[in-house]
Amino acid sequence: MPEGLMERDGEEAKEVRKRMRSDLFDLDHNESWFSDLAERGLFLDRFEGRYAWFKRGTPRKLRYRMDVLSRELTEDELLLYDSAGWHIAATATWEGFRKDVFYYVFQNDGNASVPELHTDPVEQAESLKRLYQRLRRDLWLELVLIGIVYWFYYREGRPELAFKQMVEREPIREYWLFLCFLNFWSILRGWLNVRRLRRRLAGGETLNHRADYRRVHRRFRMTDVLRWALLGWLLAVIAAQLIGAASSRTGPLPEGEPAFPAVRLEEVYDGALSKEGVSGNCSHRWTVAGAAINSLWEEGREGKTNGILNLYTVCIRLPFVRTAERAFAALTEMDTYMAYRLEGIAPVETELVDEAWAASPAAENRNQFILLVRDGRYIVMTFYLDRTDGNLDAPEAEAFRDRCTERLLPMLAQKLED
Amino acid sequence: MPAGGPMTEAMYYILLVLTMPSHGYQIMALVPKASQGRVHMGPGTLYGVLTRMETERYIEIVEDDGRRKTYAITESGRAALRAETERLQAMLEDQMRWREETKCLKD
Numbered sequence: 013m014p015e016g017l018m019e020r021d022g023e024e025a026k027e028v029r030k031r032m033r034s035d036l037f038d039l040d041h042n043e044s045w046f047s048d049l050a051e052r053g054l055f056l057d058r059f060e061g062r063y064a065w066f067k068r069g070t071p072r073k074l075r076y077r078m079d080v081l082s083r084e085l086t087e088d089e090l091l092l093y094d095s096a097g098w099h100i101a102a103t104a105t106w107e108g109f110r111k112d113v114f115y116y117v118f119q120n121d122g123n124a125s126v127p128e129l130h131t132d133p134v135e136q137a138e139s140l141k142r143l144y145q146r147l148r149r150d151l152w153l154e155l156v157l158i159g160i161v162y163w164f165y166y167r168e169g170r171p172e173l174a175f176k177q178m179v180e181r182e183p184i185r186e187y188w189l190f191l192c193f194l195n196f197w198s199i200l201r202g203w204l205n206v207r208r209l210r211r212r213l214a215g216g217e218t219l220n221h222r223a224d225y226r227r228v229h230r231r232f233r234m235t236d237v238l239r240w241a242l243l244g245w246l247l248a249v250i251a252a253q254l255i256g257a258a259s260s261r262t263g264p265l266p267e268g269e270p271a272f273p274a275v276r277l278e279e280v281y282d283g284a285l286s287k288e289g290v291s292g293n294c295s296h297r298w299t300v301a302g303a304a305i306n307s308l309w310e311e312g313r314e315g316k317t318n319g320i321l322n323l324y325t326v327c328i329r330l331p332f333v334r335t336a337e338r339a340f341a342a343l344t345e346m347d348t349y350m351a352y353r354l355e356g357i358a359p360v361e362t363e364l365v366d367e368a369w370a371a372s373p374a375a376e377n378r379n380q381f382i383l384l385v386r387d388g389r390y391i392v393m394t395f396y397l398d399r400t401d402g403n404l405d406a407p408e409a410e411a412f413r414d415r416c417t418e419r420l421l422p423m424l425a426q427k428l429e430d
Numbered sequence: 431m432p433a434g435g436p437m438t439e440a441m442y443y444i445l446l447v448l449t450m451p452s453h454g455y456q457i458m459a460l461v462p463k464a465s466q467g468r469v470h471m472g473p474g475t476l477y478g479v480l481t482r483m484e485t486e487r488y489i490e491i492v493e494d495d496g497r498r499k500t501y502a503i504t505e506s507g508r509a510a511l512r513a514e515t516e517r518l519q520a521m522l523e524d525q526m527r528w529r530e531e532t533k534c535l536k537d
Binding site: 077079081082083085086087088089092093095096098118127128129130131132134135136138139 | 438439440441453454455458469470471472473474475476477478479481482497498499
């Protein structure tokens with residue numbers, strides 16, 4: 013069975029469809045392919061989408077020639093081709109802003125006395141000029157698109173990206189970029205092909221109408237397989253994301269102890285809370301990277317002054333210790349995590365957990381304490397805001413940080429151990 | 431060929447026969463006649479050249495009844511044809527003079 017053969021109604025089908033290579037303008041290879049198929053009894057009938065349809069008949073020798081034009085041929089003009097011995101077999105249009113390209117495939121019943129469709133190679137080279145310009149323009153547009161996609165997805169810094177990749181794994185961005193590169197490759201291949209044809213023709217040499225197309229067909233099949241594999245991957249990722257989203261839940265407090273290591277606001281705040289107690293919510297979700305992300309948001313007020321207190325804990329359980337190590341290393345290099353500024357974060361010497369970093373309260377918010385901890389596969393981020401003492405000045409803020417570290421770290425280590 | 435540059439044979443003969451307004455069939459028949467049977471033109475080449483020369487305004491459509499277009503040479507087409515003829519003539523004269531002077535070229 014010839015390569016790429018796809019039959020609609022089995023072996024004896026009157027019509028056979030074959031996947032058409034994307035570079036329809038690879039004139040010599042396509043002409044040669046159509047001629048070979050005619051010798052096997054398959055005659056080109058029409059193009060439909062990505063397919064070429066062939067009608068079955070008695071095998072015979074036919075000459076196929078392709079013509080590329082910047083306008084549609086009129087009925088009268090097609091009659092002239094016909095009277096010159098070239099009968100139209102199929103036609104296709106490649107539409108594009110201000111640069112439509114029209115393809116015509118003509119066939120001749122092998123009568124050698126009929127003059128060639130193109131009798132002047134230099135003029136034929138000229139006829140490919142519009143196609144060449146169109147491909148060059150599309151090549152630049154695709155490059156710009158790659159730039160936009162790259163900027164859109166990768167404009168954030170490297171540690172942010174590395175962290176997100178290890179924890180969230182968003183392969184959609186790679187998919188788009190990869191797809192853009194695949195399209196770029198497709199257009200580049202087309203452009204190089206047309207350039208090759210133009211150079212040959214401009215040098216006065218006619219096209220090789222029996223060029224060997226097997227290698228280019230093999231190459232196209234590989235790209236095609238890659239395209240389908242990419243689509244399969246995308247569908248698998250979307251399914252995984254949907255399952256992850258369906259299994260994620262957020263519930264208001266109180267709902268008992270969260271099922272992950274986190275210290276509670278009541279434990280952290282060394283004093284009496286207002287009568288209203290603590291409100292907040294707890295959420296849980298899975299990511300495509302296989303990480304479980306739990307978070308706990310608690311808000312309360314101090315009993316006497318009614319000053320705001322809140323505690324936000326994010327606990328990420330990664331599938332491997334090594335990934336957790338790398339993600340944590342990236343986290344400590346990041347400028348921000350969500351809305352929290354991580355600048356000024358410094359390592360804390362401790363034997364309670366594998367790694368711990370705490371933030372010097374920043375100039376814009378000296379009441380915000382941040383503690384980042386990694387222990388085994390777990391990364392726990394604790395963001396504690398305490399406004400009960402009003403706005404702290406720099407030395408007070410440092411004391412606040414040390415106090416928090418001393419208090420929170422052992423509690424968290426104990427919970428991680430449990 | 432870019433405007434003003436040397437012409438291809440197809441372009442030259444089409445311009446030449448279009449000094450008499452003609453449609454596609456007529457051009458196909460007139461080119462071998464004008465070239466004394468030496469040049470035969472394929473339909474692909476014919477319409478490629480016609481489309482391009484129309485864009486470059488060397489020729490124009492003088493009649494279009496919806497089915498058949500009749501083309502004719504324009505003033506700038508005539509100027510281009512004249513310039514190309516002079517260039518070819520000059521080349522031919524150069525070749526003859528050189529042959530005369532050097533006796534190096536044999537028939």
